[in-house]
Amino acid sequence: xxxxxxxxxxxxxxxxxxxxxxxxxxxxxxxxxxxxxxxxxxxxxxxxxxxxxxxxxxxxxxxxxxxxxxxxxxxxxxxxxxxxxxxxxxxxxxxxxxxxxxxxxxxxxxxxxxxxxxxxxxxxxxxxxxxxxxxxxxxxxxxxxxxxxxxxxxxxxxxxxxxxxxxxxxxxxxxxxxxxxxxxxxxxxxxxxxxxxxxxxxxxxxxxxxxxxxxxxxxxxxxxxxxxxxxxxxxxxxxxxxxxxxx
Amino acid sequence: xxxxxxxxxxxxxxxxxxxxxxxxxxxxxxxxxxxxxxxxxxxxxxxxxxxxxxxxxxxxxxxxxxxxxxxxxxxxxxxxxxxxxxxxxxxxxxxxxxxxxxxxxxxxxxxxxxxxxxxxxxxxxxxxxxxxxxxxxxxxxxxxxxxxxxxxxxxxxxxxxxxxxxxxxxxxxxxxxxxxxxxxxxxxxxxxxxxxxxxxxxxxxxxxxxxxxxxxxxxxxxxxxxxxxxxxxxxxxxxxxxxxxxxxxxxxxxxxxxxxxxxxxxxxxx
Ligand SMILES: Nc1ncnc2c1ncn2[C@@H]1O[C@H](COP(=O)(O)OP(=O)(O)O)[C@@H](O)[C@H]1O
Ligand SMILES: [Mg+2]
Numbered sequence: 001x002x003x004x005x006x007x008x009x010x011x012x013x014x015x016x017x018x019x020x021x022x023x024x025x026x027x028x029x030x031x032x033x034x035x036x037x038x039x040x041x042x043x044x045x046x047x048x049x050x051x052x053x054x055x056x057x058x059x060x061x062x063x064x065x066x067x068x069x070x071x072x073x074x075x076x077x078x079x080x081x082x083x084x085x086x087x088x089x090x091x092x093x094x095x096x097x098x099x100x101x102x103x104x105x106x107x108x109x110x111x112x113x114x115x116x117x118x119x120x121x122x123x124x125x126x127x128x129x130x131x132x133x134x135x136x137x138x139x140x141x142x143x144x145x146x147x148x149x150x151x152x153x154x155x156x157x158x159x160x161x162x163x164x165x166x167x168x169x170x171x172x173x174x175x176x177x178x179x180x181x182x183x184x185x186x187x188x189x190x191x192x193x194x195x196x197x198x199x200x201x202x203x204x205x206x207x208x209x210x211x212x213x214x215x216x217x218x219x220x221x222x223x224x225x226x227x228x229x230x231x232x233x234x235x236x237x238x239x240x241x242x243x244x245x246x247x
Numbered sequence: 248x249x250x251x252x253x254x255x256x257x258x259x260x261x262x263x264x265x266x267x268x269x270x271x272x273x274x275x276x277x278x279x280x281x282x283x284x285x286x287x288x289x290x291x292x293x294x295x296x297x298x299x300x301x302x303x304x305x306x307x308x309x310x311x312x313x314x315x316x317x318x319x320x321x322x323x324x325x326x327x328x329x330x331x332x333x334x335x336x337x338x339x340x341x342x343x344x345x346x347x348x349x350x351x352x353x354x355x356x357x358x359x360x361x362x363x364x365x366x367x368x369x370x371x372x373x374x375x376x377x378x379x380x381x382x383x384x385x386x387x388x389x390x391x392x393x394x395x396x397x398x399x400x401x402x403x404x405x406x407x408x409x410x411x412x413x414x415x416x417x418x419x420x421x422x423x424x425x426x427x428x429x430x431x432x433x434x435x436x437x438x439x440x441x442x443x444x445x446x447x448x449x450x451x452x453x454x455x456x457x458x459x460x461x462x463x464x465x466x467x468x469x470x471x472x473x474x475x476x477x478x479x480x481x482x483x484x485x486x487x488x489x490x491x492x493x494x495x496x497x498x499x500x501x502x503x504x505x506x507x508x509x510x511x512x513x514x515x516x517x
Binding site: 045048049050070073074075077078081082084086088089090091092101102105106150154 | 391
């Protein structure tokens with residue numbers, strides 16, 4: 001279980017998170033939504049020690065992880081994987097080498113074993129035939145799928161997906177949705193998904209939190225979001241240009 | 248801007264900009280030195296535990312070392328020749344052909360070999376290293392590495408430091424030999440000094456192995472400082488692609504300055 005408790009974060013004079021609290025239950029597909037720049041990426045980076053809160057606590061399986069040093073963060077990162085917004089594959093390695101790296105580093109596999117395993121994982125995201133290409137030769141959507149395969153190599157309990165379907169074509173996007181849902185239903189993986197993709201949100205989310213102006217605006221199920229009278233939430237989930245929302 | 252304006256209005260009119268600039272420069276230098284020292288401690292702690300990536304080490308040895316061979320060959324052959332051209336009038340006037348080997352050897356082994364090789368590699372290898380690490384910072388590849396529970400110091404930095412120091416050491420050795428070879432042939436072509444006479448001048452006892460040693464010690468000192476500087480500036484890039492450009496610039500300037508300063512101190516103490 002993951003808990004954010006009154007998390008605050010500023011960059012210089014700019015307060016991004018102004019006291020964010022919510023819990024994520026085990027095995028659920030939990031969406032974080034909100035306008036660009038509201039601090040969604042910033043928030044999830046706190047969970048694996050890429051950023052530290054100015055104030056507040058973050059619990060992961062009962063441990064307060066937000067003050068861990070780099071060394072103590074490593075076990076946390078092994079059970080809580082992250083797919084970055086901009087895929088962040090290593091430029092100097094081919095796709096398959098990107099996926100092989102954590103397998104060799106943490107599972108003690110030989111080159112051959114790691115390659116076989118990596119190819120299987122690339123097949124899962126329909127990237128098998130691009131295994132030996134370099135990231136710079138691929139489009140955004142393809143890179144993102146390789147990044148997803150790489151993040152899942154250590155069989156994490158928690159996965160943070162930062163906009164996994166942005167820049168994917170509709171077919172690949174629905175496949176990624178399917179993969180996230182399946183990870184939760186069959187393996188019991190807990191997913192935190194940052195997304196603007198309304199189709200994803202309303203097809204696979206168990207619960208949704210909306211951030212607005214540095215705070216939680218609403219936390220609830222898909223149906224609760226659909227039926228709320230709040231004009232700001234209605235504007236956001238219907239994608240309307242006109243309305244009370246300030247950005 | 249506001250801070251700058253406030254500082255200059257608060258201080259006396261006599262060149263506040265200069266004092267402000269000097270203070271800022273000193274602060275920045277102290278920050279860089281502190282950052283590099285911290286990095287050194289981290290690298291050494293990985294080194295003693297043998298925690299560094301072998302594959303990354305091989306890749307960097309190839310990229311830094313093998314790929315630098317042509318440039319080292321060209322510069323050192325010509326450097327040897329230049330030393331002879333400069334010595335030619337004196338050698339002719341005093342008919343000191345027998346001392347040509349000693350003169351060229353002394354200058355090359357103790358000073359010119361390590362100095363020029365380090366300067367060549369700071370432009371080629373140091374700048375490249377900073378650009379590569381800096382790009383990884385701005386594209387979040389370093390964070391991605393940490394998110395995969397892989398330590399960037401043992402995976403990226405330590406192999407680069409080892410490869411850089413090894414490359415500079417070997418390149419200096421290599422450049423020493425080539426420069427003497429170039430000098431011998433320039434001596435033969437310009438001054439009619441037989442290569443055998445040149446060789447005798449080199450080995451007659453005025454030059455010892457410690458002269459070679461001094462040059463090689465210098466190359467190791469330069470290598471450690473240059474590799475740490477290039478990694479430090481790369482890892483602390485801020486502000487996207489323009490930040491990478493500024494960091495590369497800083498690496499080249501800091502490397503050149505520290506090469507000369509360290510050269511002075513090593514020459515003085517050895
Ligand atoms: N490392 C950083 N330094 C300074 N400001 C940052 C940093 N990371 C994010 N920000 C700022 O925090 C805000 C939230 O960013 P982000 O979390 O990326 O938004 P999003 O909700 O679109 O993911 C933005 O205004 C961004 O400029
Ligand atoms: Mg984001």
